Structure formats: C-alpha cells, structure tokens
Amino acid sequence: MTEKLELGFNVPAKVGQELNEICTPALIVDLDVFERNVATMKCYAEDNNIRLRAHAKTHKSADISAYLIKSGGCCGICCQKLSEAEGLIRAGVEDVLLTNIVVDPIKIERLVALTKQARIIVCVDDLENAKNLAVAAERANTVLECLVEIEVGHMVCGIPIGADMIELAKFVDESPSLKFEGIQAYQGMAQHTYEFSDRQALLDIAIDETRKAVELLASEGLTCNTIGGGGTGTHPFETKSGIYNELQCGSYIFMDVDYLRVKMDDGSYLSDYKPSLFVYSTVVSNAKPGRAICDAGLKAQSVDSGLPEIFGMANVEYVKCIDEHGVLLDPEDKLKLNDRISLIPGHCDPTCNLHEWFVGVRNGVVESLWPITSRGKFF
Amino acid sequence: MTEKLELGFNVPAKVGQELNEICTPALIVDLDVFERNVATMKCYAEDNNIRLRAHAKTHKSADISAYLIKSGGCCGICCQKLSEAEGLIRAGVEDVLLTNIVVDPIKIERLVALTKQARIIVCVDDLENAKNLAVAAERANTVLECLVEIEVGHMVCGIPIGADMIELAKFVDESPSLKFEGIQAYQGMAQHTYEFSDRQALLDIAIDETRKAVELLASEGLTCNTIGGGGTGTHPFETKSGIYNELQCGSYIFMDVDYLRVKMDDGSYLSDYKPSLFVYSTVVSNAKPGRAICDAGLKAQSVDSGLPEIFGMANVEYVKCIDEHGVLLDPEDKLKLNDRISLIPGHCDPTCNLHEWFVGVRNGVVESLWPITSRGKFF
Numbered sequence: 001m002t003e004k005l006e007l008g009f010n011v012p013a014k015v016g017q018e019l020n021e022i023c024t025p026a027l028i029v030d031l032d033v034f035e036r037n038v039a040t041m042k043c044y045a046e047d048n049n050i051r052l053r054a055h056a057k058t059h060k061s062a063d064i065s066a067y068l069i070k071s072g073g074c075c076g077i078c079c080q081k082l083s084e085a086e087g088l089i090r091a092g093v094e095d096v097l098l099t100n101i102v103v104d105p106i107k108i109e110r111l112v113a114l115t116k117q118a119r120i121i122v123c124v125d126d127l128e129n130a131k132n133l134a135v136a137a138e139r140a141n142t143v144l145e146c147l148v149e150i151e152v153g154h155m156v157c158g159i160p161i162g163a164d165m166i167e168l169a170k171f172v173d174e175s176p177s178l179k180f181e182g183i184q185a186y187q188g189m190a191q192h193t194y195e196f197s198d199r200q201a202l203l204d205i206a207i208d209e210t211r212k213a214v215e216l217l218a219s220e221g222l223t224c225n226t227i228g229g230g231g232t233g234t235h236p237f238e239t240k241s242g243i244y245n246e247l248q249c250g251s252y253i254f255m256d257v258d259y260l261r262v263k264m265d266d267g268s269y270l271s272d273y274k275p276s277l278f279v280y281s282t283v284v285s286n287a288k289p290g291r292a293i294c295d296a297g298l299k300a301q302s303v304d305s306g307l308p309e310i311f312g313m314a315n316v317e318y319v320k321c322i323d324e325h326g327v328l329l330d331p332e333d334k335l336k337l338n339d340r341i342s343l344i345p346g347h348c349d350p351t352c353n354l355h356e357w358f359v360g361v362r363n364g365v366v367e368s369l370w371p372i373t374s375r376g377k378f379f
Numbered sequence: 380m381t382e383k384l385e386l387g388f389n390v391p392a393k394v395g396q397e398l399n400e401i402c403t404p405a406l407i408v409d410l411d412v413f414e415r416n417v418a419t420m421k422c423y424a425e426d427n428n429i430r431l432r433a434h435a436k437t438h439k440s441a442d443i444s445a446y447l448i449k450s451g452g453c454c455g456i457c458c459q460k461l462s463e464a465e466g467l468i469r470a471g472v473e474d475v476l477l478t479n480i481v482v483d484p485i486k487i488e489r490l491v492a493l494t495k496q497a498r499i500i501v502c503v504d505d506l507e508n509a510k511n512l513a514v515a516a517e518r519a520n521t522v523l524e525c526l527v528e529i530e531v532g533h534m535v536c537g538i539p540i541g542a543d544m545i546e547l548a549k550f551v552d553e554s555p556s557l558k559f560e561g562i563q564a565y566q567g568m569a570q571h572t573y574e575f576s577d578r579q580a581l582l583d584i585a586i587d588e589t590r591k592a593v594e595l596l597a598s599e600g601l602t603c604n605t606i607g608g609g610g611t612g613t614h615p616f617e618t619k620s621g622i623y624n625e626l627q628c629g630s631y632i633f634m635d636v637d638y639l640r641v642k643m644d645d646g647s648y649l650s651d652y653k654p655s656l657f658v659y660s661t662v663v664s665n666a667k668p669g670r671a672i673c674d675a676g677l678k679a680q681s682v683d684s685g686l687p688e689i690f691g692m693a694n695v696e697y698v699k700c701i702d703e704h705g706v707l708l709d710p711e712d713k714l715k716l717n718d719r720i721s722l723i724p725g726h727c728d729p730t731c732n733l734h735e736w737f738v739g740v741r742n743g744v745v746e747s748l749w750p751i752t753s754r755g756k757f758f
Contacts, residue, residue, distance in 0.1 A: 012758060021485075023483070023485065023486070023758050024483070024758060025757060025758055026758070057702060057703065080702065080703045081674075081703060100663070100703065101663045101664050102663075103661065103662075103663050103716050103717045104402070104403070104661055104717060105717075106400075106402065107402070125664055125666040126664065126665075126666055126716060128716065129716060151666065151667060155667070155670070155706065156664070156672055156701065156704050156706060157663065157664040157666065157672050157704070158664070158666060158667075159666040160666070160667065188701065282482065282483055283482075284479070284480045284481075284482050284536065285480050285504055285505065285535070285536040285537070286505075287504040287505055287530065287536065287537060287538040287539070288530060288534070288537075288539065291534070293480075293535055293536050295460075295757075295758070297757075298681060298683055298726075298728075298729040298732075299728075299729055299732045299755075299757040300757050302677060302681070303683050304677050304682050304683070304700070321683070322535065322567065323436060323459065323728050323729060324436065324459045324460060324479065324757060325535050325536070327534065327535060337482050337505060337507065337508060338482045338483060338484075347677075349677075349678075349702050350677040350678055350702060353677075353678045353733070354732070354733070354755065354757075355755070356755055376678075376733065376734070376735055378404060378674075378676075378678040378679050378703060378733075379391060379402050379403060379404055379405070379674070
C-alpha cells in the first residue's frame with residue numbers, strides 16, 4: 001500500500017518498471033536518443049572550437065546539468081531565474097550563468113549570496129540596476145560577475161548598442177564589487193523562425209550588432225571574456241560569426257514539435273537532433289467511434305507553440321487539448337481503453353516546468369528518475 | 380538569512396507583508412472579490428434550489444475547498460484527477476466527485492481505497508471499465524459510487540444515450556460493490572462559447588440529451604440522485620432546465636480574461652463575477668523606449684486561451700508571452716524598473732497548476748497563504 005501511495009502521490013515510476021507500468025501522464029526521456037543529442041552538440045562545439053554552456057531553462061534539472069557538464073562538453077550551465085539558480089546550485093551545480101536581469105532588492109541580496117557557493121554570473125542592461133548590484137555585492141564583501149545584455153533584435157531585455165551601453169559596461173568594469181565578464185547577445189525570436197532565410201536575416205543583424213558592441217567596448221579598453229548567445233535554432237550562425245565564443249543552446253537535448261519545424265539551409269530539418277522527450281499518456285475513454293480520449297491535457301503539457309504529435313503511430317491525431325484531456329481522432333479505432341501513447345510536446349521548456357520527474361527509459365525499461373529540481377522556480 | 384532563503388525557495392510572501400514586498404511572479408487572490416464571487420454563486424444556487432458542487436480543478440486547493448463547503452454553499456467538491464482527489468482528501472475534504480474516468484488497474488485500486496477515507500464518486504462511460512471497478516471494489520470489500528457519464532455534445536468522455544448506456548447503468552445498479560448514483564452530463568465546450576445564442580444552441584442539445592437519458596433510465600426503473608453538469612459559462616441553462624440538480628462551476632471564484640469574453644443574454648458579460656486572481660509581476664527591464672519587460676512568462680501563466688490583461692492600468696498592453704518574460708507595450712514609458720503590475724490570467728485553471736501558493740491579499744496586505752495542495756496532481 002505504501003508503495004502504491006508513494007507512486008501515486010509523487011513519483012510516476014520506479015526504476016526497473018516496464019514502460020506500460022508507468023503512472024500517466026508522465027514525462028519520459030528516451031535515454032539513447034537523449035545521450036546521442038548531447039554527444040552530437042558536444043562534438044559540434046569541439047569541432048568548431050566554441051564553448052558550450054547549455055541552458056537549464058529547458059530541463060530545470062540538476063541531474064541533467066551535471067550530466068551535461070561531465071559528459072556533454074559544457075563549461076557550465078545557463079539558467080533563467082534566480083530561484084532556478086538557487087535550486088541548481090543547492091543540488092551541486094558549480095558554474096551558473098543567469099541569463100536574466102535581477103532587480104528586486106531582496107533578490108539582489110540572494111543573488112550576491114550565491115557568489116559564496118558557486119560561480120554565478122548575471123546580466124545587466126541598466127545603470128541604476130548595476131549600481132544596486134554593486135552596493136549589494138560590496139555589502140556582502142564579494143565580487144559579482146556581470147554580462148552586459150545588449151539588444152540584438154530579440155526586443156526583450158537588452159540595452160541598445162551605444163553610449164549608454166558603454167557607460168554601463170565601464171561602470172561594471174570600474175566597480176570593485178563587480179566584474180565585467182563580457183556581453184550577452186541572444187536573439188531568442190529567431191530560434192523558432194522556421195525558414196532558414198528568415199532566420200539568417202535576423203542573425204545577420206544580431207551578429208552585426210554584437211560585432212559593433214565588441215568593437216565599441218574594445219575601443220574603450222574593455223575586453224569581453226564571454227560573448228554569449230545562440231540557441232538550438234540558430235547556433236550555427238553564432239558559431240560561424242567568429243564573434244561569439246559561447247553557445248547557450250538548451251532544447252537540443254529533448255527537441256519538440258516546434259523545433260522539428262525549423263528548417264536548415266538544405267531544406268531539411270534540424271536533422272542531427274531527434275525527439276527524446278515524451279508525455280506518456282493513457283487512453284481513458286473510447287466510448288464514441290472514431291475518437292479516443294487520453295489523460296494528457298493542458299496540465300501535463302504546454303500548447304503555446306501548438307499541439308503535441310503522437311509518436312510512432314500512423315492515422316491517429318491529437319486534435320484538441322483541454323485542461324485534463326486530449327482528444328484524439330482515431331478513424332480506424334485502433335486505440336483501446338488503457339492503451340498508452342507517447343506525445344512529442346509542442347514546446348519542451350514550459351512542458352518540463354509542469355512535471356516533477358523525468359522518467360529515463362531505455363529499451364522499454366525505467367532506468368533513472370531525475371527530479372526536476374527547479375520546477376516552478378520561476379521567481 | 381534563513382527567512383529570505385525560505386521566501387525565495389518556496390513561499391512567495393509572508394502574512395502581514397505589503398503587496399509590493401511579495402516575491403514575483405506570484406499568484407495573488409483579492410480576498411474581497413473572491414469572497415463576493417463565492418457568496419454570489421451561493422445565493423444563486425440557494426435562490427434556484429439547486430445543489431452546488433464547486434469544481435476544484437480550478438484551484439486545486441484544500442483550503443479553498445474547505446471554504447467553499449463551509450461558506451460557499453457547496454455540498455462537496457468536484458475534482459478531475461485521482462491524484463487531485465487523493466491530495467484533497469488527505470487534506471481533509473470529505474465529499475469528492477471525480478468527474479472523470481479511471482481505467483489504469485493500479486489507479487482503480489487507489490480509487491477504491493479512497494472510499495474508506497471520504498465520500499468519493501467516480502464517472503464511468505464503458506462497461507468493461509465498470510466491471511473492473513466492480514471487481515476492485517468487491518476485492519476491497521467496499522462500495523464505489525458511480526455516475527454514468529453521458530455524451531451531450533462535449534465530445535470528450537461520455538457514452539452516447541441509448542442501449543449501451545442503459546446496459547452500463549444497469550450493470551452499475553446491479554453490482555453489489557457499485558452504487559448507481561446518477562449521471563454526469565457536462566457540456567464543457569459550451570463554457571467558453573462567447574455568444575449567448577451559440578451557447579444556448581449547444582445547451583438546448585445537451586439538456587435534451589440529458590432529459591432523454593433520465594427518461595430512458597427511469598423507464599428501466601433507475602433513479603438518478605445526481606444529474607450533474609454546468610460550469611461558470613453555462614450554469615443558468617442547466618439550472619433553468621428543470622432536469623439538472625447539481626452544478627459543477629469552478630472558475631466563478633477567480634474568473635479570467637477568457638471568461639470575461641463570455642456574453643450573457645442582455646449582451647453584458649458574466650457581470651456578477653469579477654476577476655479575483657492575478658499574476659503579480661515585476662518590471663525587470665525597460666532599456667528600450669516604449670516597452671517594458673516583466674518577469675511573468677509562460678512558466679507563470681498559461682496562454683492556451685490567450686494573453687493576460689494588465690489590471691487597472693491604461694495604455695499599457697501585454698503583447699507577447701515568452702518562457703520567462705512578458706513583453707509590455709508602454710508608449711508613455713509609465714513603467715519603471717522594479718514596478719509591480721497585476722495580470723488577469725488568460726485561463727485560470729492551468730495557471731493555478733503552475734504555482735504552489737495562493738497569496739490572499741486584502742487592502743494591500745497579505746492575509747493568507749494557501750498551498751495549492753493538488754498542484755501537479757494531474758495523474
């Protein structure tokens with residue numbers, strides 16, 4: 001009884017279980033494919049002599065971070081929120097770039113406290129904010145490493161290239177409690193731009209802006225140790241630019257339906273990387289001919305980038321996602337009650353944020369359970 | 380330090396704090412509005428002499444369930460997943476309708492085990508499934524209450540009205556380990572159908588089908604103690620039908636942007652109910668004129684039903700939701716770094732599923748912290 005309660009309440013699977021014994025909906029990782037994706041990017045970075053700092057906003061897991069550092073060629077990891085960083089550092093990750101801005105005074109205190117536990121680098125795009133960081137770091141008797149986040153077309157955080165940027169970088173460089181580490185130049189909008197030529201056009205601008213920023217800073221005597229950016233959808237551009245020296249790809253480890261739409265220059269997909277992440281789901285109703293209902297809806301996956309696709313099953317389509325159910329068109333009535341299906345999520349990052357465990361599967365057997373350490377750590 | 384760590388890692392606020400001291404993004408509840416919404420529905424049900432069994436799939440919170448039963452006129456609560464039911468019952472809720480189908484053998488065992496801890500009712504739409512429930516309940520030496528879920532136009536779970544439905548209901552009625560409690564007749568698709576006349580057309584069909592089902596069952600000597608359905612968007616139809624005797628509204632306690640689009644027969648909105656739930660967020664970047672960036676993105680709210688709206692602030696618009704940020708158009712550059720904004724979520728249910736705490740606020744001060752007991756309990 002205890003075992004069943006435990007399975008039901010917290011953990012969807014046990015090591016050694018067969019795939020169809022997993023409690024659904026669950027997030028499963030095909031370990032063979034996952035490891036191949038990781039190895040492929042590691043080789044890519046090595047072959048191209050560029051540093052790789054994989055982004056943990058995708059998986060939010062300390063286990064995966066450790067694997068990427070040990071076996072995936074990563075110099076450290078990125079994350080996107082302070083509480084993610086805290087969760088990952090608490091779980092043993094030792095080199096973290098927070099690719100974001102921290103402005104709340106209480107959070108700034110927490111941020112500078114992290115410098116005593118691990119290497120932590122943060123982004124800044126505002127002089128007042130940099131002053132606040134400097135005061136807090138000085139008070140904590142520490143030095144906080146900073147990247148100046150620049151605007152390269154993403155239009156989210158980032159200061160435009162120009163006099164204000166230089167003033168900000170100089171302030172960071174001259175503050176005894178801050179260290180100027182370089183620039184953050186991420187073109188997020190381009191990652192999911194499907195057509196190669198459209199993506200190229202966006203990256204041409206981003207790379208130009210980045211080059212301009214580096215040159216301007218150099219003319220002021222400021223050297224960038226890190227010129228970071230690039231995601232799964234654009235990293236070949238940043239790599240070939242000759243400007244960037246650190247890639248921040250995240251989704252390549254898992255992929256998702258939306259990334260499968262991103263075309264490369266020969267018209268093919270991002271074909272080196274295959275889906276390794278699935279929402280595993282059970283058919284709970286087939287009371288009407290031609291359709292079946294599964295147990296994975298909006299609370300088990302994010303549909304912000306479109307619906308999931310059913311993996312490895314022809315002529316069955318996931319056509320509607322409601323709160324706790326998925327509606328499947330099944331014209332041949334293939335699916336029976338309690339059958340299992342594997343869904344490729346529309347968008348991997350926010351889907352991972354809904355689950356507490358990755359269930360690692362190899363040859364149809366559960367091999368590992370990785371807690372999603374920083375799930376819900378969005379503050 | 381401990382206090383700050385605690386705030387950062389798990390709980391976004393403390394009782395007694397001012398609103399602007401809350402760690403963002405956080406899910407806040409305007410307690411005055413929430414209580415007014417709850418009281419309004421209570422009066423509606425009493426005035427119309429219909430039972431109210433509010434749906435916990437909206438909030439997933441044992442505290443709110445208890446409040447709705449004690450002060451909201453509710454005879455019990457609904458929930459949508461077995462693990463939600465387990466979480467709520469473990470936290471003290473005593474009367475739970477699981478408005479869903481349970482097919483996995485391990486889950487069926489857990490379901491029948493709940494009958495020893497609280498009143499639990501489950502839905503069935505398949506004879507084989509009913510047989511499995513009967514065997515498990517018999518083995519556990521218990522009786523499991525069942526509603527036969529019928530198809531009324533929602534096209535999710537539910538057996539069409541006819542001979543198979545009667546066979547299923549009779550099997551349930553005649554099984555010593557099952558109890559036939561009535562029917563589940565929910566038209567979910569109609570809840571967010573914005574135009575009154577379109578909603579009416581869907582409900583005309585649903586009510587006709589439900590009446591047919593009740594009459595067919597009666598002709599076989601089967602009485603329905605419960606004829607349940609209705610949500611925030613349609614409950615006046617079910618109430619006036621004279622057929623339904625139990626409403627299952629959930630969202631009325633919070634409302635959301637999508638429900639604010641649902642028009643009533645006089646062309647007005649669902650005007651008795653006001654937004655009480657907000658994603659509270661901080662401006663983290665305003666490095667570019669005319670726009671600001673806040674810290675509430677896809678991981679703090681669900682956009683399946685559209686973007687959030689900014690509450691109580693003219694000429695600022697939330698125009699883009701990315702993983703960890705929201706992009707705000709702010710042509711007058713009103714927003715400064717570290718300013719707070721309140722967002723009405725596009726869709727309340729899956730937004731609540733992302734957070735771990737409701738921060739109850741009255742007169743600008745944190746009054747209560749309710750854990751979202753069944754967050755992530757989607758299996």
